[in-house]
Amino acid sequence: MKETRWHVLPDAQAVADTVANRIGELAQTAIGKQGRFRIVLAGGTTPERVYARLAGHDTAWEAWHIFFGDERCLPPDHPQRNSVMARRAWLDHVSIPARQVHDIPAELGPEAAARAYGKVVAPALPFDLVLLGMGEDGHTASLFPGQRHDTGQLVVPVFGAPKPPPERVSLGQDALNDSLAVFVMITGAAKRQAVQQWREGADLPIAAIHGRNGSDIYLDAAAYP
Numbered sequence: 001m002k003e004t005r006w007h008v009l010p011d012a013q014a015v016a017d018t019v020a021n022r023i024g025e026l027a028q029t030a031i032g033k034q035g036r037f038r039i040v041l042a043g044g045t046t047p048e049r050v051y052a053r054l055a056g057h058d059t060a061w062e063a064w065h066i067f068f069g070d071e072r073c074l075p076p077d078h079p080q081r082n083s084v085m086a087r088r089a090w091l092d093h094v095s096i097p098a099r100q101v102h103d104i105p106a107e108l109g110p111e112a113a114a115r116a117y118g119k120v121v122a123p124a125l126p127f128d129l130v131l132l133g134m135g136e137d138g139h140t141a142s143l144f145p146g147q148r149h150d151t152g153q154l155v156v157p158v159f160g161a162p163k164p165p166p167e168r169v170s171l172g173q174d175a176l177n178d179s180l181a182v183f184v185m186i187t188g189a190a191k192r193q194a195v196q197q198w199r200e201g202a203d204l205p206i207a208a209i210h211g212r213n214g215s216d217i218y219l220d221a222a223a224y225p
Helices: 012-034 045-054 082-089 110-124 173-177 189-199
Strands: 004-009 037-041 064-068 070-072 129-133 155-158 168-171 182-186 215-220
Touching: 004 012, 012 037, 012 045, 012 129, 012 182, 012 215, 045 082, 045 129, 045 182, 064 082, 064 110, 070 082, 110 155, 110 168
Parallel strands: 004 215, 037 064, 037 129, 129 182, 182 215
Antiparallel strands: 070 168, 155 168
């Protein structure tokens, strides 16, 4: 059983500051050891705060390789895409080479995009860090409660998502777990019930993601039951 480490912080800004600093430390260590840092990004308002903090960091950006945990099947420039948010908050402000930012081609539709992105993900494993959020229902990336996916697929097509848009693409459980570190960021009272269910052992998608070395959960006080 992989360890789940809970870190409760005063508020959402403290979560963002702490996670951004931890990412910077991990990146420095990985680049020092292997000359590169492979990170999977999450969508949502809490990760966006982290990305805004990262934009001000001083690091060897040329060694960073960016991947995405999930994406909505929308046009490439749609404001609701995770890749657009990450660029606006962070990536457009730093010097990571464009060829090292790997967007999910979700505009192709769930199945074609999953096949294409699987070929990008496979040679990148293991990731150095996977960033995740959690929804009020316990979903993470675009893995929702009650949905089943082929566990052999690194990237899965998602249909009928309970949140719009219904068509999405997501890294599967195996790909998300093939990471040296996993950070989950949770803020706000609306998430408290799902956190409590997770801690009580409920079968939630987020509970199945632990990486190779366990997971670190960063919550604000409002989200902690």
